Amino acid sequence: MxxxxxxxxxxxxxxxxxxxxxxxxxxxxxxxxxxxxxxxxxxxxxxxxxxxxxxxxxxxxxxxxxxxxxxADRETAFTALDLHARYGRAVNGLVLDVDETLRSAGGTDNEIPREALHMLTTLHDSGVPIVICTGQTLENVKGFMIQGLGNELVHSGDFSIVYEAGNGVFTPGHGSRTKRLLYEELDESVRGVFDDVRSRLLPEAPQDVRRGCHLQGNEFNVTLKPNFETGSPDAEAVIDDGLVHLIDLLGAVVVERADVETDGDSEGDGSADDDDASAERGAAWARAHYAAADPEIREVLEADDDEPETFDPILLADVPEPVAALFDRIDVGYYRGDAAEISSLELDKVAGVEAALEVLEVRDPFLLVMGDSKSDLRVMEWVADRNLGVAAAPEHASADVLSHVLDRDELVFDRGASERTLRTAYVLNLLARLE
Structure with a gap:
């Protein structure tokens, strides 16, 4: 003591x-x-x-x-000491989400506060590698991280960006391993679905979605973003409509790519009517699959459909195996008033973090993971299951994230106050020196 x-x-x-x-x-x-x-x-x-x-x-x-x-103030210092008493480890890596974690539109004008940037620099200078883990595009994240932290830090060799929620990893200063395009390791059956959905999503969209949304400039993920202020009623409405269209189109494309017969195909003659019937059946299967997987998605689909039984989970029993197999490899993400997207379930933030740690040569990780969404929760659970670190979240994080963090170490911080948790990690490392 x-x-x-x-x-x-x-x-x-x-x-x-x-x-x-x-x-x-x-x-x-x-x-x-x-x-x-x-x-x-x-x-x-x-x-x-x-x-x-x-x-x-x-x-x-x-x-x-x-x-x-x-x-650190008294509370932060004792929190850090409690963490060290519990785990007996110093933090040797940061895994950090950006939007609504390091920065918050509600409290920091969507900029990373100076205090947080300074603590990131302080931790990095003390020898702790930084992994920025985000759903955003590489160029966007790289730009504002250089602006905030400086070109020297970003290109130090101890800084990595996991972008598009795990589809690519950018770690400057590591030669041929600097940029790893993990999505290129997926087979053509999945990559082809993403290519088809991307090329058809806006051209075939309802008018309100076509005019009210844009495609984020991803390398692999397909992400619809609103042309309205994030979280506003207009953004919520158009993203809900965009989610429905995205799922319906995904179903149609998967049926085409899987090359299966639907109910109308056996007696069809290859006409446009048969194509429409095939697309409708694919959409119904996709609605059933993703409604069963996510209650928030189900809520949006039910609000859109006059006959919600048309995507009842009972339909899942009728989905042909090749179609179900592709659905099981593709995730649909819904972020109310912010985005609707598809991504690969084989390439999530966990896969990206593992690849980043490999390049950074962090062989015995004890990580501080900070995030607010379901994609961040997967990293937190991966860390918890393997006793590889601790997790923290802002007070406005999703319910599942907050439940996980509160059940573990209760590292919840106020909106826009990420620097407080960064200070906790820094002080934990200081106190670890006293052993």
Whole structure:
């Protein structure tokens, strides 16, 4: 219990709040060409050093405790120490979702806050590799990460981007392994479905979807995004309609690709009417499959269909094996008011993270995973099942994610406050040095 006793002494006997204020000012002071401002910064730096010296001189391991006090309040420090007592490991990798995790449209103007960027840099400089794990395109993520963290960090060799929810991994500075296109390892039967859906999705869409949505510029996933503010009523309406159209088209394409007979084919003559009947049957099978797989998707489909029994799960028993086999390899994602997409169930964020850790040569991982959605939950569960780290989530994360995080270590942070959990990881690593 010695570390607990020392931590109590630290926060009871020293002015840690003033110390943190000076550290924050010194760390986040913007570059300005002003002698007065620079003098103020130098005064703050001198006072910061004085406050740290008091702790260094008074406590065993004082240098470490001075850094703890400079970066964390009492609650954060004790959370970090509890985590180390529970797991006995330092964090040696960060796996971080971006949207609504590192940044939040509701609280940070959809920018990663300066405090979070600084903590990412601090952790990276201390030797912790960073894996950004997102559903976004590579070019988009790469651009704003360079803008926020700097070109040198992104190209340091200890930074990786898992993009399109696991379809590709970009790890600059690793030669032929810098960019790994995991989707190229899928067979043609799956890749062909994605190609066909992408080429037909908007041209064959209802007018409101065609005018109200656009395709995100993915390399592999097919993602419909709204032409309205994310989360607005207009965005919710058009994404719901887009989800229905996406599932119906997916069903039609899978039936074509699987080359199976539907009820109308045996007596058909290859006419357009037969093609329509085949597409309708494929759509019904797809609705049944994905309604059974996801209650949120089922809710949208039921709201769209005057006869919801037409996609009742009982239809699943009638789905031909080649069609069912393809459905079982393709995921439909629904994010209310934000996106509807298809992705490969063989290439999720877990597959991307595993590939990134391999390139980064993190052989015995103990990870901090931060995210808010179902795709992040898969990574969290993978980590939990193998005792490979801890998970954290914002307070507005999906119910399943919050349930998982609360059942594990209760690392829930406020909207736009991801830096608090990053501080917890940094302090955990500081305290691990004291063993």
């Amino acid at each position: 010695e570390r607990y006793d020392l931590l109590y002494r630290l926060y009871d006997e020293f002015d840690c709040e003033t110390l943190r204020e000076h550290q924050s000012f010194v760390d986040l002071f913007p570059p300005v060409d002003s002698r007065v401002a620079l003098d103020h910064w130098e005064d703050a730096s001198d006072e910061l050093e004085r406050l740290k010296s008091e702790i260094r001189d008074a406590l065993p391991g004082g240098a470490t405790f001075a850094e703890v006090a400079a970066h």
